[in-house]
Amino acid sequence: MESELHSIGELARASGLGVGTLRYYDGAEVLTPAWVDPRTGYRWYRHGQLADARLLARLRRVGLPLTAIRAVLGAAPGSGQARQVLDAHLRRLEDGLADARRELSLIQAMIDEREQPMTTTPAALRLTVPAEGLAAALDAVRFAVCADPELPALAGVLFEPDGPVLRLVATDRYRMALAEVPATGAPERPVAGTVVPTALVDALRALLGAGAAEVALTLGGGTLRAEAGEHRVEGAAPAFDYPDHRAVTRLEPEHRITLPAAELRAAVEAGATRTLPSGPAGADCEVTVLTLTGDGRLAVAEDPAPEGYRLAVNRDFLLEALDAGRPGQLLLELGGPIAPLAVRSPDRSGTFSVLMPIRLPEAG
Template identity: 50%
Template sequence: MRSIGEMARDSGLSVSALRFYDGAGLLVPAWVDPVSGYRWYGTEQLDESRLLARLRRAGMPLADIRLVLAGWSGADTDLVRQLLHAHLRRLEQGLADARSEFSTLRALLELRENPMTVLPTAAVGLAVSAPELAAALDAVRFAVSTDPELPMLGGVLFDIEGEALQVVATDRYRMAVAQAGVAGHDGPRVQAVVPSPLADAMRALLSDDAPVQLTVDGDRVALETGDRQVAGQRLDHDFPDYRRLVRLPAGRRASIDVPAFRKAVETGPVRAGESPDQGGVSCDVSVLRVAADGVVTVCEDVDDDQGHVAVNREFLLHALAAGARDQLILEFGAPTAPLAIRRTDTEDAFSLLMPVRLEN
């Protein structure tokens, strides 16, 4: 007999997935301890569990999987072949439909392009608070994308408007926004996407409280303090409209003690989830629930209430570290809405984590 942990390890299914499939009647344990409720599986069930894992990765509906497993155990190869072929045809048709839709979308994008809309080329120079800019870069750096297919996200956005410099980074699955005060700019809004190596060089320059001068001149961005300077070309790409992306409906807010909460996340239960930034492979997921009294817990089971959200555990730990505070605020919306991680002293510095789809 195999324990549920051994079955999970050898089959590629998570423990929570095995519990789900037991409840769904797809893969029922050979024996359940009547006292502890612990599940045990027969050796012959390993092949079925591996087959089930493959079918789920291929996106086959549970109803069809039930028939495939029945045909597999009964050696009804004709039924199994027909079901596999039918699912493959659905996938191919879905891909063909998606290609058609994307072709139409590309045509619409070409119509929307306006070659006359360019960022200002006039030189802009302004004074920036070195500690504030250093803190802003530290708060967003973790969210910069490394995906070569999305070069516009491979840097940090400097968004200058009025007396504020918004610093923004996103890799689609997380976003971080911070702000630094500026002086000497009274012109139109200016944006520049600073490549991550240049942003890191700028951060290294901000080691003291000396005055800092930020210059955007055409495609060149420079940061100067005293007799030291770092400069380079900004990315020749438009950054997404982050202001639109952060318009979230109000959610439930809960204050957390960061050191204690970090420990709870690091040592608490994890679920298996699909990490889209890694091609859909499994990642460790923390399921967070906020109770009516505002207490946030890391839980294993998910019920039908609206007080939970599942997020990539590694991303959550990065966001907590980037918050650089012993007290932060977590804002929960619906389970499908981003989790907002906010500072207690300002609304201008926050992170967003997209929810992760849990494996069944």
């Protein structure tokens, strides 16, 4: 048998993978040998596994995660699954590069200000946005603002100019909400966002009910000023470093479920819950467990939840996310049992909520 097989050393030399690396991928069930000598434990590989080993070496070079490598090598020929995995990885790399360019641009501006403080004071940024759109955006994110006084950087809404849109972000670490509104006046280069305190956010929302079609926002110098017709609000907006929302919201869902918002709300309100210590400061909260039926529909699991797919989220947070969205159809994006849940409206790609999952205790 050994004459028909390649030793682990031969496979290592042919692929560029180390012997220790090949042993690791055997243990990870990614590239298992065709035969292991029961006496010596030495690994032997089929000739066809040379191509797999060379492919594995290249997948490692581009930083493909272990689960993705396993999916590529295990994909059925002609299924297109391997290409889908690679396309998703390429998108992640491109997104990461875009984020790095944005951060480096902001870092360069900070360095310029530090080295030449008298000549590089940032100018105030003036944006014009539709009042109705800004009101809808504030309504979509306000519920997720943090109320913990120990976390002042989260006690408000991030106003982040991004080319043709103004992005609003709110989070309390257990959920995150994002919304976008068209904006004119923003520079093409990235600029740092402004965290608008909660009280000023609420004052701005009240201003938007005055009937003006547009609102002019001036950001910079530690303040925010909003003008709508004859009305104006202004207040301090201290400089805080806000969490990187892109890292949280770059999701790779395994399931996409479309259903009416009213149907989900009724199921959550009537469905079983579990009490778990997963709220702010470790407080108990009521948890809804979502599951998938045999025909792929979303359902609220009974208690105890059945085996199979289960995703647990804070019940109140889920209901608040439904209230903040538009009535009508919802698009839910579900990953694994410890992946965030995204709640979207199909017609508002930049406006959605993300709920952090709650780990369920092991059965038994």
